[in-house]
Amino acid sequence: MKGLLNEIDRLLKEKRYFEVKNIVTQENAADLALLFEELFGEDFDEQKEFMILFRLLPKDIAADTFAHMNSDMRQHLIGMFTDKELREILDESFIDDTVDLIEDLPANVVSRILKNSTTGERKAINEILRYPKDSAGSIMTIEYVSLHKDMTVSEAFEKIRKVGVNKETIYTCYVTENRKLIGVITVKDLFMADEDDKISDIMETHIISVDTHEDKEIVGNMFQKYDFLALPVVDKDKRLVGIVTFDDAMDVIQDENTEDFSKLAAIAPNEDSYFRTGIFKHAKSRIVWLLILMISATVTQIITNKYEAAFAAVPLLVSFMPMIMDTGGNCGAQSSTLIIRGIALDEIRFSDFFKVVFKEFRISIMVCSVLAVVNGIRVYLMYDHNFLLALTIALSIIATVILSKMIGAMLPMLAKRVHLDPAIMATPLITTIVDCCSLFLYFNIAMMIFKI
Amino acid sequence: MKGLLNEIDRLLKEKRYFEVKNIVTQENAADLALLFEELFGEDFDEQKEFMILFRLLPKDIAADTFAHMNSDMRQHLIGMFTDKELREILDESFIDDTVDLIEDLPANVVSRILKNSTTGERKAINEILRYPKDSAGSIMTIEYVSLHKDMTVSEAFEKIRKVGVNKETIYTCYVTENRKLIGVITVKDLFMADEDDKISDIMETHIISVDTHEDKEIVGNMFQKYDFLALPVVDKDKRLVGIVTFDDAMDVIQDENTEDFSKLAAIAPNEDSYFRTGIFKHAKSRIVWLLILMISATVTQIITNKYEAAFAAVPLLVSFMPMIMDTGGNCGAQSSTLIIRGIALDEIRFSDFFKVVFKEFRISIMVCSVLAVVNGIRVYLMYDHNFLLALTIALSIIATVILSKMIGAMLPMLAKRVHLDPAIMATPLITTIVDCCSLFLYFNIAMMIFKI
Numbered sequence: 085m086k087g088l089l090n091e092i093d094r095l096l097k098e099k100r101y102f103e104v105k106n107i108v109t110q111e112n113a114a115d116l117a118l119l120f121e122e123l124f125g126e127d128f129d130e131q132k133e134f135m136i137l138f139r140l141l142p143k144d145i146a147a148d149t150f151a152h153m154n155s156d157m158r159q160h161l162i163g164m165f166t167d168k169e170l171r172e173i174l175d176e177s178f179i180d181d182t183v184d185l186i187e188d189l190p191a192n193v194v195s196r197i198l199k200n201s202t203t204g205e206r207k208a209i210n211e212i213l214r215y216p217k218d219s220a221g222s223i224m225t226i227e228y229v230s231l232h233k234d235m236t237v238s239e240a241f242e243k244i245r246k247v248g249v250n251k252e253t254i255y256t257c258y259v260t261e262n263r264k265l266i267g268v269i270t271v272k273d274l275f276m277a278d279e280d281d282k283i284s285d286i287m288e289t290h291i292i293s294v295d296t297h298e299d300k301e302i303v304g305n306m307f308q309k310y311d312f313l314a315l316p317v318v319d320k321d322k323r324l325v326g327i328v329t330f331d332d333a334m335d336v337i338q339d340e341n342t343e344d345f346s347k348l349a350a351i352a353p354n355e356d357s358y359f360r361t362g363i364f365k366h367a368k369s370r371i372v373w374l375l376i377l378m379i380s381a382t383v384t385q386i387i388t389n390k391y392e393a394a395f396a397a398v399p400l401l402v403s404f405m406p407m408i409m410d411t412g413g414n415c416g417a418q419s420s421t422l423i424i425r426g427i428a429l430d431e432i433r434f435s436d437f438f439k440v441v442f443k444e445f446r447i448s449i450m451v452c453s454v455l456a457v458v459n460g461i462r463v464y465l466m467y468d469h470n471f472l473l474a475l476t477i478a479l480s481i482i483a484t485v486i487l488s489k490m491i492g493a494m495l496p497m498l499a500k501r502v503h504l505d506p507a508i509m510a511t512p513l514i515t516t517i518v519d520c521c522s523l524f525l526y527f528n529i530a531m532m533i534f535k536i
Numbered sequence: 537m538k539g540l541l542n543e544i545d546r547l548l549k550e551k552r553y554f555e556v557k558n559i560v561t562q563e564n565a566a567d568l569a570l571l572f573e574e575l576f577g578e579d580f581d582e583q584k585e586f587m588i589l590f591r592l593l594p595k596d597i598a599a600d601t602f603a604h605m606n607s608d609m610r611q612h613l614i615g616m617f618t619d620k621e622l623r624e625i626l627d628e629s630f631i632d633d634t635v636d637l638i639e640d641l642p643a644n645v646v647s648r649i650l651k652n653s654t655t656g657e658r659k660a661i662n663e664i665l666r667y668p669k670d671s672a673g674s675i676m677t678i679e680y681v682s683l684h685k686d687m688t689v690s691e692a693f694e695k696i697r698k699v700g701v702n703k704e705t706i707y708t709c710y711v712t713e714n715r716k717l718i719g720v721i722t723v724k725d726l727f728m729a730d731e732d733d734k735i736s737d738i739m740e741t742h743i744i745s746v747d748t749h750e751d752k753e754i755v756g757n758m759f760q761k762y763d764f765l766a767l768p769v770v771d772k773d774k775r776l777v778g779i780v781t782f783d784d785a786m787d788v789i790q791d792e793n794t795e796d797f798s799k800l801a802a803i804a805p806n807e808d809s810y811f812r813t814g815i816f817k818h819a820k821s822r823i824v825w826l827l828i829l830m831i832s833a834t835v836t837q838i839i840t841n842k843y844e845a846a847f848a849a850v851p852l853l854v855s856f857m858p859m860i861m862d863t864g865g866n867c868g869a870q871s872s873t874l875i876i877r878g879i880a881l882d883e884i885r886f887s888d889f890f891k892v893v894f895k896e897f898r899i900s901i902m903v904c905s906v907l908a909v910v911n912g913i914r915v916y917l918m919y920d921h922n923f924l925l926a927l928t929i930a931l932s933i934i935a936t937v938i939l940s941k942m943i944g945a946m947l948p949m950l951a952k953r954v955h956l957d958p959a960i961m962a963t964p965l966i967t968t969i970v971d972c973c974s975l976f977l978y979f980n981i982a983m984m985i986f987k988i
């Protein structure tokens with residue numbers, strides 16, 4: 085990549101455009117988009133060369149490269165396009181990519197795009213834009229191949245040949261009647277059939293489809309489960325309105341994962357990549373939860389205040405606070421993360437509540453036994469055979485581990501039950517809650533054992 | 537699903553097998569596998585009905601259903617297969633699914649499978665098994681369509697028709713010469729070309745391929761980037777040895793994500809789902825890190841011990857320990873999670889080290905200013921205008937936030953640099969490290985301000 089970059093940079097500066105064109109025409113669109121980013125960065129200083137390079141690309145590759153670029157770069161490019169160029173790019177683009185683009189752009193640029201689209205495109209774009217964010221409708225495309233049930237296999241092939249070039253996928257075709265989806269057939273099925281077979285005889289009629297308003301996370305899980313190339317999207321009257329293709333499903337899966345990672349670390353999710361997000365936005369997306377958690381820590385503070393007598397009598401107790409708190413936090417995080425992940429993958433449902441809680445309870449018994457014994461012995465040996473201290477620590481660990489695993493298992497499921505995102509019951513929140521409980525238990529156990 | 541389950545259960549008990557067959561033949565294999573799991577659970581009590589139901593399936597659907605089952609159920613089924621049945625299932629299965637199966641089975645079952653495979657299959661299986669776990673070679677299949685460069689488009693179609701039924705994908709075909717990969721062509725390209733066009737004239741020669749030993753995580757990222765249906769796998773002499781298809785890539789992406797979620801929560805990764813993992817295995821995969829972290833907390837304990845004088849003089853200091861520690865842990869977790877995710881998605885590389893550290897530094901300045909001001913005022917108002925205490929807390933927060941963000945940003949990148957998995961530098965480990973540093977800073981600041 086680095087070598088190619090320098091080569092192109094040099095050739096552009098020497099105005100050897102023919103050679104540049106030969107090189108870039110061979111590259112994959114995804115790589116070309118990266119190449120533009122690397123060459124021109126975020127500043128677009130060398131505007132002229134930027135446009136020259138883009139104009140050297142054949143139209144179809146240009147549209148595909150455009151679709152792979154980040155939104156800043158696309159917005160910048162649109163600003164420099166003539167109306168004719170914009171029309172050409174839109175013409176070569178898939179509708180779902182255009183919708184993606186529009187969602188990121190300021191209103192004046194959007195209206196310029198709509199002005200340069202055909203009436204049909206404009207209608208389709210507006211239709212897709214109307215579906216709620218995160219719904220199947222919002223990520224679908226309308227560019228699929230539809231067949232008629234009375235066609236023969238060879239007529240179907242002919243239709244695919246004729247309309248296929250502009251379709252996102254031709255490998256799964258949809259059979260409709262009065263706009264209702266009545267069958268699905270793959271090109272592989274067509275190949276394996278006789279030329280004269282009728283579509284209605286060979287099509288799959290047991291259709292797995294998804295509703296326009298279905299959550300896109302569920303769409304992602306369906307692709308995962310069924311290994312489909314494309315999934316039909318139907319309205320409430322079972323009319324076919326579009327399809328979701330596997331590449332968009334893959335993007336959904338990765339985006340949902342990135343979102344969950346953010347939430348688990350108490351960061352407000354953000355659609356841009358790390359570098360593309362400015363430091364103000366980074367700071368903002370982190371401060372909110374930090375503030376909430378910091379203020380919640382007031383409870384821990386008040387609890388600790390109450391037990392001043394305990395650590396005044398046995399100052400050593402203070403030094404074990406971090407260990408007790410961290411062990412609780414870690415145990416809670418383990419349970420909550422597994423449950424949150426299980427819910428996201430649709431492996432765990434609310435109906436499994438008691439099964440999960442009982443399982444976590446048994447696991448916590450095993451975990452706390454090992455930790456309590458090891459740590460009890462450690463403390464006993466480190467602190468001059470202070471049996472009472474060792475006992476306090478061991479019992480506190482038992483109580484903390486069991487409690488934190490119960491909290492960590494229950495909260496994400498309860499969140500799901502009340503239609504909150506389970507991922508907000510993440511490590512930091514669990515830690516804060518567990519802190520309060522574990523310190524309360526710890527000091528009480530200590531006061532009982534030391535008879536304070 | 538529930539209704540279907542009860543229906544089948546009832547029909548099976550009434551021995552109305554013909555009706556059962558009619559129902560199950562219409563279902564998707566992924567759903568059928570789930571249906572088997574739901575009907576027969578983990579105990580396989582009703583062995584006889586289990587086999588009856590399986591034998592009712594048409595052979596191709598049976599093989600596909602078998603591939604979707606969990607390994608316990610497959611092992612159980614193999615035990616009940618006759619040799620003839622096993623041969624039939626293997627015959628209908630894709631090689632990569634058989635390899636998947638073999639990897640999970642005990643040796644005696646594996647040898648029975650190999651005994652019932654054809655010589656060619658056995659050779660292919662052994663070949664794939666030889667590649668390292670987590671390599672591209674280990675997830676590839678050898679069932680692809682290969683074409684010759686001198687074929688015409690219509691000859692290519694003929695070949696696809698003839699060999700296609702047993703191939704994992706027919707939509708991307710590979711052109712080889714002396715086993716070397718010289719071109720790639722999609723069925724869509726073939727459709728758009730003339731019947732007499734020669735393959736060598738229309739094939740794509742700028743081939744994106746992957747080495748047999750490449751990490752499968754990178755393979756997943758390539759699918760994400762290029763939106764491929766399949767990716768060719770080549771050996772070091774550029775000979776085509778197999779292909780990875782998008783459905784396997786999707787599984788890799790989800791598995792890698794699940795693994796990262798586990799690691800971020802200090803759980804040893806585990807390939808089975810939550811419910812399918814026994815409680816002993818759950819406990820074992822959690823205890824290791826908990827023990828390591830608990831023992832590491834000895835350092836915090838020693839640090840806190842050292843500052844007994846400080847909290848003996850100002851007992852209030854103890855009650856702020858949890859808040860300081862948690863804020864540090866959360867800040868560190870935010871940075872480390874974002875960096876770990878960025879590295880996994882190949883958006884952040886080690887060469888970005890200083891760029892990342894500088895970015896995190898600027899972000900931490902913004903974050904700590906807000907947190908310090910809010911918390912300083914809160915403490916000042918809550919504790920009778922105790923200015924020194926408020927100042928101590930505010931300064932400690934500033935130090936803790938900056939330090940923890942620096943540690944959280946640097947450790948994952950350094951781990952990557954020395955070829956460790958960045959994900960081990962996860963929240964719990966960062967928290968433990970940050971705890972030590974932040975308590976040390978906190979007590980020192982307190983002793984300076986209160987002149988202890």
